[in-house]
Amino acid sequence: MQFRSVFAVSLWLFFIHPLLTAAQPESRAANSLFPVAIVELFTSEGCSSCPPADALLRQIHLKQAPSGQLIVGISEHVTYWNNLGWKDPYSSPLFTARQSTYASRLSPEGAYTPQMVLNGRDQFVGSNGAALDRALLDDTKRTHFDLRILTSTLSADGVEVKFSFSGHTSKPLDVVAVLTDDADRSNVLRGENSGRLLQHVSVARSLTKVATVTGDVEKSIHLSLPEGFQVAANPGHHLVLFVQESHQGTILGAATASL
Numbered sequence: 001m002q003f004r005s006v007f008a009v010s011l012w013l014f015f016i017h018p019l020l021t022a023a024q025p026e027s028r029a030a031n032s033l034f035p036v037a038i039v040e041l042f043t044s045e046g047c048s049s050c051p052p053a054d055a056l057l058r059q060i061h062l063k064q065a066p067s068g069q070l071i072v073g074i075s076e077h078v079t080y081w082n083n084l085g086w087k088d089p090y091s092s093p094l095f096t097a098r099q100s101t102y103a104s105r106l107s108p109e110g111a112y113t114p115q116m117v118l119n120g121r122d123q124f125v126g127s128n129g130a131a132l133d134r135a136l137l138d139d140t141k142r143t144h145f146d147l148r149i150l151t152s153t154l155s156a157d158g159v160e161v162k163f164s165f166s167g168h169t170s171k172p173l174d175v176v177a178v179l180t181d182d183a184d185r186s187n188v189l190r191g192e193n194s195g196r197l198l199q200h201v202s203v204a205r206s207l208t209k210v211a212t213v214t215g216d217v218e219k220s221i222h223l224s225l226p227e228g229f230q231v232a233a234n235p236g237h238h239l240v241l242f243v244q245e246s247h248q249g250t251i252l253g254a255a256t257a258s259l
Helices: 006-015 026-030 050-060 093-106 129-139
Strands: 036-043 070-077 115-118 122-125 146-155 158-166 173-187 197-213 217-223 237-245 251-258
Touching: 036 050, 036 093, 036 129, 036 237, 036 251, 050 070, 050 129, 050 197, 070 093, 070 173, 093 115, 093 122, 093 197, 115 129, 122 129, 146 237, 146 251, 158 173, 158 237, 173 217, 197 217, 197 237
Parallel strands: 036 070, 070 197
Antiparallel strands: 036 115, 115 122, 146 158, 158 217, 173 197, 173 237, 237 251
C-alpha cells in the first residue's frame, strides 16, 4: 500500500518550516536541552510516493519543532518493494520486521510506505506534515527521561559508547542504538522511480538493542560496524540512542551524536 500526500507536505513546510530552528551546536544535538522526538520513516526507493516523505524528513531532521522537541529522524528502508523492478540498496529485513511490529499495534491498515512513527507511539502517512505537527504537540504531554551520550568514538573496529540514563521505571526499558549515514543518494534505474535521483537523510545502517535500564545508570557499550559502513565516508555518520518500552512500545528518551 502507498499514499500520495505531496499537497499535505507542501502545506506543512509552508506554514511550519519557517519556525524550525537548527540544533546548534552539535553538543545540543547530542544532549538536548529539549525532549527528543524520534521520527522513524519507513520508506523505499521503489515507491513513487516516498520521495515527498524523504524530503520532509530532510527538512525536519535535527531541527527544533515549534512544540519544543529536537526532532531526530531515522530513515528505515524496507524490503517489500525490492521485487518490483528496483532493489533498494539501503533496505534490510530488519527494518521490514520493525515496521511490521509497529503495524500490528498501531496501524489498522497494516504496513505501508511511506509511514512515519513518532516516538514509537503515533503513526501516520510519512508525507503528512499536519499529522506530524499534531503528533509532536501530543508528545509534549508525555513523560520523557534523560538519556545522554557521554562519549562516542568511531574507529575501524566499531564504536565505543558511554551513556547515562536518569529516571526510574516500573519495567525495564530497552536501550537501542542506531548507526546512520548522514546522507545517501541513488540514481534509480528501474521501477516506479526510474530515472530519478533520490536523496535520503539519516539512513539507518544498523539498529541494535544494546542494554536494558530501570534507573539511574552509566554504561559503556561496543557497537560493531555494519557491512559496507564506510568509516571515512563524507558527509559522515551519526549515532542515535533511545530508550523504548519492550516489544517496541513508546520511546521515552533519546540522544544523538555525530561520529
